[in-house]
Amino acid sequence: MDKRRLVGSWEAAAVPVAFLGLGLYRAWIEVAFVGSFANLGASASFERDVFDLSMVATSLLFAFAAHRIGSIVARPGILVLSVAALTLSTLLAFLPWLTGSWHPHAALMSAVMGGAGIGVMILGWSELLSRLSPLRVSLYYAASIVFGALVLYVYRGFMMPWLFAMTLLLPAASALFLRRAAMIAPGRGDPRAASARFSVPWRAIALMSAYAFAYGLMEGGLYAGAFGPHSAPGTLLMGLAVLVGVAVLGERFDLGAVYRLALPLMVVGLFLFPTFGHFQGALAELCLSAGYTAQSVLIMVMLASICYRYGVSAIWLFGIERAVRQVSMWLGRSATDAASGLASTVTFAEYIVPALTTVAIVGATTVMLSEREFFGGWGSRLMEGAGGSESQASARRALADSCVVAARAYGLTAREGEVLLLLGQRRTARQIEQELMIANGTVKAHIRHIYRKMGIHSRDELLQVVGVCAAGDSPAGSSGEGRAEPR
Incomplete structure (x- = not known):
């Protein structure tokens, strides 16, 4: 029994290769715009701002058109x-190396095209991850962070011709991996882009x-070092910590804990960054990159x-x-930049911005974590409307909230809470297996544990506990599986 359980846990911890494609677009960003691989024109401060602005515009455009787009x-x-x-x-970013001369208009166009293209790629991967359970999101996202950093370490050994050629391959490879991951992920054909408004x-x-x-605040100093944001030691270590922890x-x-x-x-x-010397500065870079990576994983989950x-539209929300x-x-x-301009006239000016930001982070964190449940709505609520989609979304949210309350009341684990929600949605054991990417025997074991903790013996009793009417039509494809306690 212990051996089967161990094998099942390792199967659950496996990361499909296709999901590592997210790390490829992270590698592309660092090589083309924010890394220290080569002196590319698009790495200049102005072009970096244009790159970010283009990404912002693209993200907002897709967010506002999410209902029309449906799925990337x-x-x-x-x-x-x-x-x-x-x-x-x-191509435009490497043009100075290819031609031996500077092309400011080409660098500007490279930033515009890069920001727009990467914005779409980020939303595509975010949409795909939103189809997975939170535990899978943590595992796959952390694995992609580690994989992206390792790719960048390999790229550091390339001479310019190879670096150029291999960088050209990253966008297409990431897109191909995305398409492949979509084929094996649960919820195919269901982008969860609900028409209800939240x-x-x-x-x-x-x-x-x-x-x-x-x-x-510290981005300029971090990018000026030997590593970029996606290959920094702190980024890699935090990604490894989450990956190993979940696995x-x-x-x-x-x-x-994240x-x-x-x-x-x-x-x-x-x-530490503005106060001490080189060693402490390196330590501060490690802390900043690790802390920001931890928060990025958290916000993704x-x-x-x-x-x-x-059922919120991932394109809308992540956009x-x-x-x-x-x-x-x-x-x-x-x-x-503003604090640097004041440094010559104002004493301790270099500490003003970090101090204010620290206060902001501590205050924001305290307020944000007033949310009673980690997997709650975080300020999101269903907007009033008269359409059928709003009614369905309202029922879906009521069920999700009810399952969270029931999981807390009966002491269910995080994974048991996920199974409870799917049971409340009238999914069969087979469908839950596909949704959570776990073995069928594991699903049945979770159902037994849920029934025992809740003191029930059937699916109908479970539906009554979570406030779902057991009468009426059964879902398509449902069977008696899970109606009685699995044996």
Whole structure:
């Protein structure tokens, strides 16, 4: 029994290769725009701002058109355009090396095309992750962070011709991996882009905004070092910590520990960076990159969970979040430039911005975590409307909230809470197996544990506990499986 359980846990911890494609677009960003691989024109400060602005505009455009678009993953034409934009951006970014002369207009065009293309790619991967359970999101996203850093370490050994050629391949490879991952992920043909309207989960986005602003304060110094944001030792170590934690502990992994690490790391990094010398500066860079990576994992899981549980459009939600994040980082860079201008006239000017940002992060974190449940709505709520989609979305959210309350009341684990929600949605054991990508025997074991903890013996009793009317039509494809306690 222990051996079967061990094998099942390792199967659950496996990461499909296709999902590592997210790390490829992260590698592309660092090579083309924010890394120190080569002296590319697009790495200049102005072009970097244009790159961010283009990404913001693209993210907001797709967010406002999310209902019309429906799904990026299911529209190959959108991905082809994204790959074309990124490939052209790569060519233009390497143009100074190819021609031996500087082309300012080419660098500007590279930034515009790169920001637009990467914005679409980010939303496509975010949409795909929103179809997965929170535990899978944590595992796959952390694995992609580690994989992206390792790719960048390999790229560092390339001479310019090879670096150019291999960088050209990254956008197309990421898109191909995305399409492949969509084929094996649950919920194919269901992008969860509900037509119902939700308000923005402002608490979660404000929390990410505060961390992005803090990271933007030190961004210039971080990028000037030997590593970029996606290959920094702190990024790799935090990605490994989450990956190993989820793989080893599984459903017992506490995502709250990620948050508890993010806050002190950012505070320590903000004060060590401007105060001490080179060694402490390197330590501060490690803390900042690790803290920001931890918060990035956290926000990905939080927002994906909102989409997963409530049927919120991932394109809409992540489009808004990405736009706010990039603007906050730009404001952080601008604040640093302003503080540098005051350094010659104002005593201790270099400490003003870090101190204010630390206060903002601590305050924002305290307020944001007033949310009673980690996987709650984080300020998002269903907007009033008269359409049938609003009624369905309202029922879906009521069920999700009821399952959260029941899981807490009966002491269910995080994974058992996910199974409970799917049982409440009238999924069969086979459907739950496909949704959570776990073995059938594991699903039945979870159902037995849920029934025992809740003191029930059938699916009908479970539906009554979570407030779902057991009478009426059964879902398509349902069977007696799971009606009685699995044996």
